[in-house]
Amino acid sequence: SQTIHQWPATLVQPVGSPLSLECTVEGTSNPNLYWYRQAAGRGLQLLFYSVGIGQISSEVPQNLSASRPQDRQFILSSKKLLLSDSGFYLCAWSVFVGQPQHFGDGTRLSIL
């Protein structure tokens, strides 16, 4: 069966520090991968998606970037975190685009 792993579960970072969140999927090949941010009362916001290695599409211009160095690995990064980057970050995968997605357990990021 397929599983998705995200780490760390929680992270506290100072303003201006770099960020790297990692997501890996097991049990499937060539998944479509997604990064979301979930803010209270604002629902799920799609940040990036990837249909293959090195292929990244950005939904919202912002202080974040994404990379996919391997088939089942998706990384969310920032060079300098802002207070507004605080939130709950979720990684997800799907077999085909537009089909139901499966989520990891997320990373709760707090910026101080």
Next chain:
Amino acid sequence: QKEVEQDPGPLSVPEGAIVSLNCTYSNSAFQYFMWYRQYSRKGPELLMYTYSSGNKEDGRFTAQVDKSSKYISLFIRDSQPSDSATYLCAMSLNSGGSNYKLTFGKGTLLTVNP
């Protein structure tokens, strides 16, 4: 008009009650209809999905799609305290091409009281 609207609740019911959760949508081209359950501080878990229209049943859960009314529902029978969570509906266009997005409702917070 928002693409997907979902009553945020909160909804509080006694154990054993039948729960009805609903979403309305405006885009008649949606083909996939999904329900997710999200426990506090966890990621959303895919509960059920249907393609196009009709009903789907899985244990105590039933998902219904009424495309003529642009309305979807999730029914939970014999609700349990373990069902207490936020329920999110989501929809998407047919797969392929640039139709990659899921459009989510904002979620309904459900509490089942023992």
